Amino acid sequence: MGVTLDEPQNYITTKLRQAVNWGRKYSLWPMPFGTACCAIEFMGVVSSFTDISRFGAELVRFSPRQSDLLIVAGTISYKQAPILKLVYEQMAEPKWVIAMGVCASSGGFYNNYGTVQGIDTLIPTDMYVAGCPPTPENLLHALVQLQEQIDREGIEAVKEKRRVPSSA
Amino acid sequence: MSRRALEHIASEIGADVVETSDELGDASVTVRPSALHRTLEFCRDDPRLRCDLLLDVIGVDYPDRAERFDVIYSMRSLSTGERVRVKTRVADGEPVSTASDLWNSANWAEREVYDLYGVPFSDHPDLRRILTHHEFKGHALRKDYPIEKGQMCYVPEKLLTDEEIRFGPQLYGRTMDRSDAVVEEEEISSDYLTVNLGPSHPATHGALRIEALLDGETIIHSKSEIGYLHRCFEKESEDHTWQQIIPYTDRLNYVSALTNNVGYVLAVEKMMAIEVPERCQTIRVLVAELGRIMDHLVCVGTNLVDIGALTNFWYFFNAREHLYTVVERMCGERLTTSYTRIGGLYRDLYEGFEDELRHSLGKVEEAIGEVTALVQRNRIFMDRAVGIGAISQEDAINWGWTGPCLRATGVDYDVRKASPYGGYETYDFDIPVGENGDVYDRVLCRIEEMYQSIGIVNQAMDRLKPGPIFSEDRRVTMPPKDEVYNSIEGMMNHFKLVFEGIQVPAGEGYGFSEGANGELGFFIVSDGSGNPYRIKVRPPCFPIFSSFTELVKGHMVSDAIATLGGLNIIAGELDR
Structure with a gap:
């Protein structure tokens, strides 16, 4: 008894890459690195109105070691910079980064002595979400786009792709 | 009022008073650096002044002056209602004697002046940088x-x-409870654990960031x-109009952007002596209270999450989403509203605003009712919150607390009642106060405040009558289009406002309002140009958080989390 491979309806064939990526993209575990206003909006994204769990990313982990999606929600100051870098390095591969809001993407309208001008000067970033803060829909859009990106990625090349930029 | 206070100070301090001023009704006295500590002590202890609340320490830089820096202590008396600013002028590198022996709140405030201006404070217990790294x-x-x-x-x-x-145990007076008296040094350090909390911690x-030394x-x-x-x-504000x-x-x-918007424009309008029309005032009161409700929803919700009651967070956040819908239609943004303007508002309320708001407020009341039913007499919640993070009235005032956290100790200081602004004196509302100043009282105070705020919003909605929302004052308001096109004065007025911005007359003033966390003050120095010379925010969280380490001493780690949630520390206004 049990499932046999004699009948064609009992098995599917796919590429390993597609099977793995299918699993990866629908089970993203986000770690919110919430520092500022965007973190309040992130609360809105996980709560019931917009509900991020519809996209398989509701299991918010506050430990970088348990998550594969870093959502940087808020302004990163120079004082915060080494901590963000440390948190990123603690995450296991494969990992992705969303810069939520203009502060994380580029410093936003805080062009001053205290604010890092975009987190991509510190860590590799996959998605940039516009808005100050972005609406929940905006972040969900970025999440869906990230899922599409994950679908296109190779499973073996992950390590090579992520290099910390030399400026940091 | 303020003049008499100045006379008291002048007669006590005598020749060391450089000048006095009661510009805009704020008593301000400048003394020599050597007399600063004496003056502050006099202000605190004199029965006619009794300035028990040190609001802020402010630095101002005048690079062209020989005595380059102004260091200003801003105080308020809770019993007499007196507000006094004591100012001193020092050269670069010249030390100022600390006031941290008089008020605990001076500790961090002076550190900030040291950090951002490099003014050293002599005898300060912990003079390190605070905002920069x-x-x-x-x-x-x-x-x-x-x-x-x-x-x-x-x-x-x-x-x-x-x-x-x-040497933590020896330094902080705790002896280890162990039978064998001989303890190796290595063993001591291994028995006490250091735990780092933050700066990226969910709670x-x-x-x-908090680093704690734990015994068990x-x-x-x-x-x-x-x-x-x-x-x-x-720094940004000195760079903008x-x-x-x-x-x-x-x-x-x-979390309560609307309340801040109102606070800031009130401060600038005080400097310029601008009156806004009645409709504008009413809408400002209305949105400020909306901001307060939205703030308390998040604060109470997250505080309860931290002690394990997740459901309440969902209830409150749903209510907040209902308010977001109204706020988004009102000004185009959910969170960062920028709704007010100096002399008016960004725009008038939309059609159908009142119906939508009443509907949303109904949802908010429903949520508050549900949460209150869940937590108020909840055994687990009470075990986690009653008597935790408690502070006495005297200590809270000494640490510079204001707002719901201070009121939870039983002090009924609320700027809306104590020095009403924007027409608050005509609204009917109560100031809820607690008794013990613990986490439980803070939560209940905030919940009751939400009910009061809903009451104020309803009253404001009843009063809304059609009318202008911009002041007629041409120093701040754009002239109507037909004037711009048809008269040279109108065109010049328009041109000047667009290209040079609003010109606030030279001088200094302190505008304050009741923010969601307490007294939100803006100390403004203007040199008469289109940009502020200096704006110092008096963030209500800042003094509150400075007392945190004292508050949690002797408590468990999980109690520290509950305490932190109840204080409602918002990093944006804490660090600015």
Whole structure:
């Protein structure tokens, strides 16, 4: 008894890459690195109105070691910079980064002595979400786009792709 | 009132008083640096003044002057209602005697002046940088420090020194409970655990950091660190026109942006003596209270999450989403509203606003009812909250607390009642106060405040009558289009407002209002140009958080989390 491979309806064939990526993209575990206003909006994204769990990313982990999606929600100051870098390095591969809001993407309208001008000067970033803060829909859009990106990625090349930029 | 206070000070301090002023009704006295401590002590202890609440310590830089820096202590008396500012002028490098022996709140406030201006304070117990990081060179708010000159921080600062960790028990008067008397030094250090909390910790709700020395689960000593969200509001404001600062005020206390917007424009309008029309005033009261409700929803919700009651957070956040819908239609943004303008509002309310708001407020009341039913007599919640993080009235005032946290101790100080602004004196509302000043009282105070705020919003809605929302004052308001096109005065007026911005008359003033967390003050220095010379925010969280390490001493780690949630520390206004 049990499932046999004699009948064609009992098995599917796919590429390993597609099977793995299918699993990866629908089970993203986000770690919110919430520092500022965007973190309040992130609360809105996980709560019931917009509900991020519809996209398989509701299991918010506050430990970088348990998550594969870093959502940087808020302004990163120079004082915060080494901590963000440390948190990123603690995450296991494969990992992705969303810069939520203009502060994380580029410093936003805080062009001053205290604010890092975009987190991509510190860590590799996959998605940039516009808005100050972005609406929940905006972040969900970025999440869906990230899922599409994950679908296109190779499973073996992950390590090579992520290099910390030399400026940091 | 203020004149009499100045006379008292002048007669006591005598020849050391350089000048006095009661500009805009604020008593301000300038004394020689040598007499500063004496003056402050007199202000605090004299029965006619009794300035028991040190609101803020402010630095101002005048690079062209020989005595380059102004250091200003801003005080208020809770019993007499007197507000006094004591100012002293010092040269670069000249020390100022600390006031941290008089008020605990002076400790961090002076550290901030030291950090941003480089003014040293003699006898200060812990003079370190506070907002910028420990590798920072220079002093950022000096006029000669370029605004865009960022400095990378490579290594996070260690808070507890090796000495504190090693000799913590001896330093902080706790002896170990163990039978064998002979303890090796290595064993001591291994028995006491250091735990680092933050700055990226879910329970800090923002970027704060606490390093605690634990005996078992009990905190015997801790140090806190802020500045992880220092976005340089004050430097930015010197670089922008008066109207352009409004979006920055959203991001101070980003949970209640509307309340900040109102607070800022009130302060600037005080400087310019501008009256706004009645409709504008009513709408401002209305949105300020909406901001307060939205703030308390998040604060209470997250506080309950931290102690394990997740459901309440969903209830409250749903209610908040209902308010977001109204706010988004009102001004185009959910969170960062920028709704007010100096002399008016961004725009009038939309059609159908009242119906939608009443509907949303109904949802909010429903949520508050549900949460109250869940927690108020809940055994688990009471075990976690009653008697935790408690503070006495005297201590709270000494630490500079204001707002719901102070009221939870039983002090009924609320700016809306104590010095009403924007027509608050005509509204019917109560100031809820607690008894014990613990986490439980703070939660209940906030819940009751939400009911009161809903009452104020309803009253404001009943009063709304059609009318203008902009002041007629042409110093701040654009002239109507037909004047711009048909008269040279109108065109010039328009041109000047667009290209040069609003000109606030030279002088200094302190505008204050009741923010969601307490007294939100803006100390403004203007040199008469289109940009502020100096804006110092008095963030209500800042003094409150400075007392945190004292508050949690002897408590368990999990109690520290509950306490932190109840204080409602918003990093945006804490670090600015």
